[in-house]
Amino acid sequence: MLSQNKHWAKDRVEKDPVFFSRLEHLQSPKFLWIGCSDSRVSANEITGTQPGEVFVHRNIANLVINTDVNMLSVLDYAVNVLRVEHVIVCGHYGCGGIKAALTHSDYGQVLNMWLRHIKDVYRIHTTEMEEIGEEQAKLNRLVELTVREQVINLAKTSIVQKAWKHNASLQLHGWVYGLADGVVKPVFELESGTHINPIYEYTDL
Numbered sequence: 001m002l003s004q005n006k007h008w009a010k011d012r013v014e015k016d017p018v019f020f021s022r023l024e025h026l027q028s029p030k031f032l033w034i035g036c037s038d039s040r041v042s043a044n045e046i047t048g049t050q051p052g053e054v055f056v057h058r059n060i061a062n063l064v065i066n067t068d069v070n071m072l073s074v075l076d077y078a079v080n081v082l083r084v085e086h087v088i089v090c091g092h093y094g095c096g097g098i099k100a101a102l103t104h105s106d107y108g109q110v111l112n113m114w115l116r117h118i119k120d121v122y123r124i125h126t127t128e129m130e131e132i133g134e135e136q137a138k139l140n141r142l143v144e145l146t147v148r149e150q151v152i153n154l155a156k157t158s159i160v161q162k163a164w165k166h167n168a169s170l171q172l173h174g175w176v177y178g179l180a181d182g183v184v185k186p187v188f189e190l191e192s193g194t195h196i197n198p199i200y201e202y203t204d205l
């Protein structure tokens with residue numbers, strides 16, 4: 001990896017002599033990417049973007065959990081300091097986290113805690129999930145529904161609601177990447193200012 005890095009750095013400078021000096025003092029990405037830790041789903045790689053263009057947070061199964069200080073810090077910084085205009089939650093078909101959550105196995109307390117959030121998505125959509133007979137179709141749909149719920153979880157945060165209230169241009173997107181064909185499928189979107197279930201809305205921001 002270190003020798004590959006030397007080649008990469010040399011190649012970059014040959015193609016664009018000011019590449020590093022330009023990026024060294026400036027980071028102004030328009031996108032925050034919340035993706036899966038899976039090694040096959042790299043934000044820059046699959047969207048053809050360059051260093052400096054996407055602010056990235058990754059965890060198992062791309063979850064937005066309201067007690068996750070790591071994710072919330074990234075979101076806060078991206079929205080309030082970098083002023084990104086798009087937050088993308090990108091899941092992927094064939095996700096091991098989603099697959100594990102559909103089983104009844106004990107993965108140990110820490111992973112059980114994490115995967116529980118995916119089981120909760122299943123519970124919210126029990127009727128639809130139980131109508132799907134085929135196992136693979138069930139998994140694929142749970143990947144899509146999990147992404148959808150994470151986008152809604154973003155809208156539940158005071159960080160996003162405050163940005164919307166102050167008319168910041170901030171759109172939330174839910175995407176699913178196909179490992180088999182490399183294509184991203186948009187599955188859900190929330191425009192700036194969208195109202196969600198009122199119990200989650202803060203009126204005194």
Ligand SMILES: [Zn+2]
Nearest residue numbers: 036038095096
């Ligand atoms: Zn995954």
